[in-house]
Amino acid sequence: MVDFGGWDMPVQYPAGTIEEHLRTRNHAGLFDVSHMGEIDVRGADAIAVVNFLVSNDATKLVDGQAQYSALTTPAGTVVDDLLVYRFSADRLLLVVNAGTTEKDWEWISSHRQAGAADLKNVSSDYCQLALQGPDALGILQKLTDVPLADIKYYHFTEGTVDGVPSIISRTGYTGEDGFEVYAAADKGEQIWNKMLDAGNFGSDTGVLPCGLAARNTLRLESSMALYGHEIDENTTLLEANLGWICKLNKGDFIGREALAKQKETGVARRLVGFEVTERGIARDGQEVLIDGQRAGTVTSGSPAPYLKKNIGMAYVPTESASEGQVIEIDVRGRLVSARIVKTPFYKRER
Amino acid sequence: MSNIPDDLHYSKDHEWVRVDGNIAIVGITDYAQDSLGDVVYVELPKAGDEFAANESFGSVESVKAVSEVFSPVSGEIVGTNETLADAPEKVNSDPYGDGWMIRVQMSNAGEVDSMLTAAEYEDFTKAETE
Numbered sequence: 001m002v003d004f005g006g007w008d009m010p011v012q013y014p015a016g017t018i019e020e021h022l023r024t025r026n027h028a029g030l031f032d033v034s035h036m037g038e039i040d041v042r043g044a045d046a047i048a049v050v051n052f053l054v055s056n057d058a059t060k061l062v063d064g065q066a067q068y069s070a071l072t073t074p075a076g077t078v079v080d081d082l083l084v085y086r087f088s089a090d091r092l093l094l095v096v097n098a099g100t101t102e103k104d105w106e107w108i109s110s111h112r113q114a115g116a117a118d119l120k121n122v123s124s125d126y127c128q129l130a131l132q133g134p135d136a137l138g139i140l141q142k143l144t145d146v147p148l149a150d151i152k153y154y155h156f157t158e159g160t161v162d163g164v165p166s167i168i169s170r171t172g173y174t175g176e177d178g179f180e181v182y183a184a185a186d187k188g189e190q191i192w193n194k195m196l197d198a199g200n201f202g203s204d205t206g207v208l209p210c211g212l213a214a215r216n217t218l219r220l221e222s223s224m225a226l227y228g229h230e231i232d233e234n235t236t237l238l239e240a241n242l243g244w245i246c247k248l249n250k251g252d253f254i255g256r257e258a259l260a261k262q263k264e265t266g267v268a269r270r271l272v273g274f275e276v277t278e279r280g281i282a283r284d285g286q287e288v289l290i291d292g293q294r295a296g297t298v299t300s301g302s303p304a305p306y307l308k309k310n311i312g313m314a315y316v317p318t319e320s321a322s323e324g325q326v327i328e329i330d331v332r333g334r335l336v337s338a339r340i341v342k343t344p345f346y347k348r349e350r
Numbered sequence: 351m352s353n354i355p356d357d358l359h360y361s362k363d364h365e366w367v368r369v370d371g372n373i374a375i376v377g378i379t380d381y382a383q384d385s386l387g388d389v390v391y392v393e394l395p396k397a398g399d400e401f402a403a404n405e406s407f408g409s410v411e412s413v414k415a416v417s418e419v420f421s422p423v424s425g426e427i428v429g430t431n432e433t434l435a436d437a438p439e440k441v442n443s444d445p446y447g448d449g450w451m452i453r454v455q456m457s458n459a460g461e462v463d464s465m466l467t468a469a470e471y472e473d474f475t476k477a478e479t480e
Contacts, residue, residue: 011387017413018388213387213414279435281391281411303390303413332409332416 004212005099007035012211020214021305024174025348028133028199029210029218033173033180034188037101037123039094039108045115046092050084052113053254055237057247061086066154066171069245071096071104072255076236076262080104081227083171085156093167095128097227111254127188131195131207132178132218134348139199139207140179143191144168148179162194173215175222175346220311221304223273223344229284229299230271230313239267239315241343269296270321273343276310276329280336287330288314295320298329304345311345312338352381352475355446359462360471361422363404366446367462374423374462377450378410378441381475387412389441394430394451401425403461407452410441421454423461429453 001008009032012020023029041050051058056069065086071079080100085093096104105121112119131140137148146159146168156169167182183191192209199207216226225231231240238246238259248260276282282301287294301312316327325340354360359367364382368375383389391411401407406418407427431450434440441449456462466474 011414016388018390021413217413279391281416283416303411305413 002212005035005097005101007098009035010211011213013209015208017211017213017217018305020208020210021217023208024133024176024210024214024218025306026134027205028131028135028139028178028207029174029214030192030195030199030207031130031132031210031215032127032188032192033130033215034127034185035098036128037096037098037104037121038126038182039096039105040120040122041092041094041117042090042120043115043117044090046090046117047086049112049115049117049119050092050094051250051253053108053111054082054084055242055247055253055255055259056084056245057250058084058086058092059250063088064155064157066156066169068154070231070237070242071107072237072253072259073233074255074258076238076255076258077233078227078231078235078237078240079107079233081225081231085167085169087158100227125185126182127185127191128180128182129188129191129195130172130174130178130180131199132172132174132176133207134177135199135207136176136178139195140168140181142198143194153177161191164191166191173224174218175224175344176218176348216300217302217305220300220302220313221306221344221346223313225271226300235271235315236262236267238262239269240271267318269315270318271299271313272316272321272340273311273313273345274327274338275341275345276312276336276338278337280329280331280334281310282312282329282331282336282338286332288316289328289330289335290316290320290325295327301329307345309345313343316340352379352384353446354380354468354472354475356468358446358468359422359465360468360474361404361420361465362474363420363422365420365422367422367465368450369459369462372456372459373428374425374454374456375450376407376421376423376452376454377445378419379471380445382417383442383445383449386410386417387414389438392434392438392441392451394434395427397427397429399427401427401454403458419451421452422465423454423456424458425454425456427452428455
């Protein structure tokens, strides 16, 4: 068990990270992500108030839709990345990272504009379980009457799971199809156990409980950013290839001006994916060299269990940020060759 | 409960030593491999390299972490387990057998006497997990 944003969380369950990772790709994995923070926003101006704080355009959401977005600083850097759920025109739910929940709450409270919106940190009210993988739909369907196939990707509905009122969201952090279920915190254990039963936990093709390590390798193979690694208050959304969640024409929001300016002048460095081309594993924080010169830093590096390669993401100067560019990683004093490749490293077949 | 064979010597860094004449065979313990998780890469020294006791001779990487491995004895490397390059998972499946790491020509065979016995190592790991 390790401390993760104040939560005791397992790095891995007995099956081990590789098996957990592969099972999620091939069948199903179950993740207890109750550590994630939730902020409830209600009132006639809920959407307008949130829209000023985030980079994506919350006005484009329809009821029952979720959107990936970011809380931005005036410099266009990232306070946190989050999901914005729209229940109705006057009710949103923000789902934020565990380690940043308190910081986000303070940021939002001190930067929100006036308007009819009550914000409440409801993190401790919810548990959150992520059931991910190609078999996730079939497993969850055994526990709910909600026709899951009708929920589109990045949409959600309210219903019951094993009789417990829940938010059922077709979202995830693994690159697989799957669902995230939010319910009352004290129902977490019940739903967890039912999902394991329904998913034939114990059989070779059944669901496996997955720890933080598999959650990290799965998201890295799918090239999803992890707060504190690819993005933080020193990286802008444009540097992190998150221009697609910067809606510069949606109206004013914190960081809009800086991001518009950076878009015009271009970024000096950019986040890229790389594949190690000789023996060795790149790790978070290691230096990147190009032509023998220090050029950047690895933000995440790990073996990729499904792809069976050693991969990573790093910031490099924009002029070197092209596919095929050869880079070197300083792996504890040994220089290891790598090549910039297209991301995502892994993309599931749809 | 981890496996701790009686006939080996143990270090507080979770290496084991099997003594064969003047040669020490070194690997990591069952407890160590279990704590690390799936081993995906093992970096070993070359024959002829010399190490002092408790000096790092290489590293073991799991999916999640890198750990240095330390030679409990002083001496010269006279052999390494080259099969770990293609099958690092042997460190998990057979830590005291096929997962061995280095053979050291000891320069001071008395050093193994200051290592932990199986019973002492068992107490040591219990104290560490408490």
